[in-house]
Amino acid sequence: MEGRCSAESWAEFGCLLKSGTPLVRCGLGTDVFISTGSEEIFVFTALKRNLKAVLQLPAPVRDLVVSHGTQLLFVACSSGIYCVNLQLLLHSASTDAGSGPAELKISSEFLLVVADGVSSLLLVGSVLLTLCQTDSSWLLTLYKTPEQSQSNHCDVLSSFFLPLVSPSVQGDTESKSVLICVYFSDMTQSSSCAAASDACSSGSHFLLQAVLFKLLFGVEAALSKSPVILCGLPDGRLCFLPMRLPGSRLRILHSLEQPVVFIGASAVMETDAGGAGCLIALGKQGRVVLIKADRAGSERGGSIAGFTERCVPGPVECACVSKSCLYYSTGSDLLMLGLSEGSAGKGQDEGASRWSAAALYRPVSLNVSGVIALDQPTCSAAGEVQLLSLSVRGRLQKISLPVRRQEEGMSKLPSSQVGRSVGDLLSAIGDVCERASVLKTVIRSKNQILKQLNQVVNISFLLTDSAKTEDRLIRCYALVRWSRLLQKDSLGLTCILENLSPYVLERGWTLSIMVLPLSCSPKAREETCSANFSFPFRRLCPGESLEVSLPVAAAGDASFPVTVSCSLIFSVWSFLGGDGSTTFPDLHNGCFSLPLNTLTVDWLHALRVISPTSAQKTVTSHSGSNPADIIQAFISSHQNRVRGGDGASRPDQYYASVRVSSELLRDALRFQRHDSDSNGSKLASQSSCVSLLEWLLSAGCGGVKMGHSGDQTGISSSVVCGHAPNKATVKLTAKEVNVEEESPGKESLVSVEVQVESSSVAAVCGLHHAMLRRIQMLLQKAPQKACSFSEVQISALRRTLQQAERQQGQISEALSVAMCPGQTHRILLRVYQQLRDSPVLVV
The missing domain is CATH 2.60.40.10 (Immunoglobulins)
Structure with missing residues (x-):
């Protein structure tokens, strides 16, 4: 490339706004339509380098398209689509030429279609296409345009829907969609040949080679010479729609997985004169997809559509394509990507491989910054390429690129450009490595989360499947x-x-x-x-x-x-x-x-064990050490005598006992401590009474172990004293009792009786319940043996039932007679004491 590109500033229109879309469109003759993202459209004439007119729309401009045949201007805003007659506009501008640019306010009488959220416009002959996003789908609508603005109404021809993807992959909702139209290149016999040629002079219409057209859109579309609409969506999908085929619908051609910024067509070989041999799609983050017809191979024969993907430096703000080059702006620089590789004189395979190498060619910097909008490039007779651009500061400028020699290659570049290219290549490699590192970190994090969730699932099944x-x-x-x-x-x-x-x-x-x-x-x-x-x-x-x-x-x-x-x-x-x-x-x-x-x-877990000597000292200290305690004890005893009534006082001590067969207890304790407790060998040297008390006060029952703190932690006698949780003093006494059978000649049964004694009814009941619960759990785990003392158990049950029947009669008699609450409580307490004094023997 000889020389360097130059940028010539033509006019300034103010800084660009984010509410609308910045646009540069060439119109009739040398007129240029400029939008800076506001509600205004500037009509600039390139021949005289002056501003001709200003159109004031009711809302920010999203897109505009010019009809060269009917001389109509269609403008898309958030409130709908407006139609302006360019002949009236030019006539108004020429009338007001002496007083500066004409200002025309576009009111509701110019409203052609009421549509919310129109993103893109495209004019194909007399059909106007609009693309907008609804709550659940993308909507492509076809309208019949009015002729010469004789009517302000458009008839809807058809509508096509494409469902939205999930919000997580929807992409940038602020990005603009892209609409272009591609034609079958063999249209010389078609009646619409002239219209297609005129249309293909703009940046939204392209002639495509017949082979590639047929491979991408089908034989029916190729035979019917149907124009095909290509849609690039912000979610990355590339869709197409044949216009003239009955039953056509929007179908997906490819996905860039990032918002589509540009779609175009270009020639990649010198033999592509009859139409473009390559479709190009460019994403927001720099992903490029090149689509062309490749040979299927010697075995299959024929051709297939080849998709080549690569990444270029981004983000991409705007782009345009010439016959052999792609021009795009990142905001900080304007880059050129060469696509042409010359003739295929040495065979199609070699040409295809050389084209693949060209597709991976590094973009060349044109050293122009701040470009935010580009129009279709033009080429002079001498081969000089010119671009019309709009900068981020609202400056309209013409960028001229020098002529590129055919024999120019990478080996003949100046040393400064080679160094810059190497630096750009190393920078790109660093960017790729950085993105790869980020992706590896994300993948590693997700794998770790999946591994941990697998642990959670296994733990959940483990806890829910265990029956016990x-x-x-x-x-x-x-x-x-x-x-x-x-x-x-x-x-x-x-x-x-x-x-x-x-x-x-x-x-x-x-x-x-x-x-x-x-x-x-x-x-x-x-x-x-x-x-x-x-x-x-x-x-x-x-x-x-x-x-x-x-x-x-x-x-x-x-x-x-x-x-x-x-x-x-x-x-x-x-x-x-x-x-x-x-x-x-x-x-x-x-x-x-x-x-x-x-x-x-339970109460046994909360029992604080003390020695009998300490218990006696506690009683003595309470009875004689403090005169206030003596007075309080006297008052309490007097209250007890008064509450008793009838001269009877409430008993000072309450009792409850549990009896267990010595043989059964010995077997159960030996099984409980087998292979798990070193104290199992002590059972032979200890009496059953001490062993039972030691087990009740030291072994963990129901998963709860006792950490007793007090004067005595080891049990060496058959009498244990302690303090209950309610501060009452209790005494546990274990002794052996002989139970004789009713039948003569039978030997007596030796059992161990544990008695609870305390002045607190609550302490006696709580400890008695705790002992019964422990013995029950112990016997459930002990090995079952045939009982040889069933008669003893039956006789004990019989005596207990007879006593319970007598006591039930006393309770019924006491409740039937009108008594005061104190008397009723005293009778019930006496019955409870009698039941606890004669326990059932556990054998």
Whole structure:
């Protein structure tokens, strides 16, 4: 290329606006129509270099098209399509030539079609095509244009719909769509040959080679010589529509996966004189698709449509194409991409390979910046190419490119241009590497998310498929312990989440614990009894455990037993790193919960063991150390005697007991401790009474272990004293009892009886319930044996039933007679005490 390109400024129209679309269109003769994105269209004459007229539209201009035959100007705005007679416009401009450019306000009387959101216009003969976006589809409408503006009404010929893609891949909604028309090149015998030739002189109409036309649009379109409309959409799709074929519909030809900025046609060989041999589509981010007819190979024969994709520096603002070059602007530079490779004298295969090399040729910089709109290039007789452009500052300028010699090649470029080309190539390589690195990072992140979601699915199936809580590989157990803080005693729970599964619990998981007392006071029940605790964690590998601590009750609180429900909650949007704006219709707050297991903290768990000596000291200190305590004890005893009535006082101590066969207890404890507890060997040296007490106060029942703190942690005698959660003093006594059968000659059965003694009814009931619950769970896991003492069990049941019948009669008699509440409570308490004094023997 000899010399450098030059840019000549013709006029200034002000900075471009974002509301409309910047346009440069050549009209009749030397007239040029310019839009800067505002409501105005400037009519500029290139011959005299002056502004002829200004059209004021009611809304920003989106597109315009000129009819050379009828001399009509069609303008698309957001409110519709307006039609202006250019003869009247030129006549008005010549009349007002002495007073500057004529100003014409386009009112509603020029409104031709009422249509919202028209993006592009195209005029094919007497048919006006509009492309607009609706809520669910793209709409291509064909109108019959009026002749010589005799009517302000357009008749709708037909409409075609193309559904929208999903919003995530819809692309830039602000981008403008592209409409062009391609014709079958063999139109010499057609009656519309002259009209097609005139149309192809503009930048929206192209003659296409017959072979390529047939390969792309079908044999029927080629035989009918039907013009084909090509649509480039902001979502990247390239669609086509044969106009004259019955039953035609919009079909997709290709997808650029980025907004389409330009569609054109060019010659790639010197033999392409009869029509363009290549279709070109250019995307917003610089992706180029070259479509031409290639040979199918020696085996298949014939031709196929070849699609070649490459990337050029972007972003692309505007583009135009000449016979052999593509010109496009990135805003910061104007580039030229050469497409022609000369004749194919050495065969079609060699020409095709040379054309492929040309398609990968590096664009050449023309050193013109700020170009935002281009018109179709023109070529002088000497071969000089001229471009009409509009800059971002609203400057209309003519860009002249020097003549390019045929023998010019990359090896004969000046050293400065070679260095610049190498620098551009290295920059492009860096851009590609950077984009590849970003894509690798995104792919790696998505793979990691998919891997973690796979872990979540496996964990969900693992927790939902396990029928028994004990068989679950992810479960919780707990440890209770009394602590003292700020002169106040409180019972704390350490909950331990154990992961024995082969999966990793990663971010997004939260351990949720709900504490609910099974019995609440009426005042507490009116408010709330349950407490919820959440403990998010980031990672829990196989074999690891997570410990969390939470309060259960304060000293003096008798709301026992307490259920502790443990579950795992997974937050989807937190796991994906979202801000909460994403909604999941099937999930509450984007979370789902998987239950683990439920633990129970009873009175035995909360019992603080003390030595009998400490218990005696406590009683002595309370009775003689403080005169105020002596007075309070006297008042309390007096109140008890008054409440009793009839001279009878309420008993000072309450009892409840549980009896278990020694043989059954020994087998159950031995099975419980087999291969898991080193204390199993001590059973032979310890008595059954001590073993039972030690197991009740040390073994974990229902997943909850006791961490007793006090004067004595080991059990060495058959009497244990302690403080209940309600601060009452209790005593547990274990002893062996011989139970004789009713039949003579039978040996007696040795059993172990555990008795609970306390002045608090609540403590006696709670501890009795806890002991029964533990023994029941122990016997469920013990091996079953044939019972040889069934008669003892039957006789004990018979005596208990007879006693219960007598007591039921006492209760019915007491309730039938009108008594005060104090007497009724005293009778019910006496019946309860009698039932607990004669327990059923467990054998």
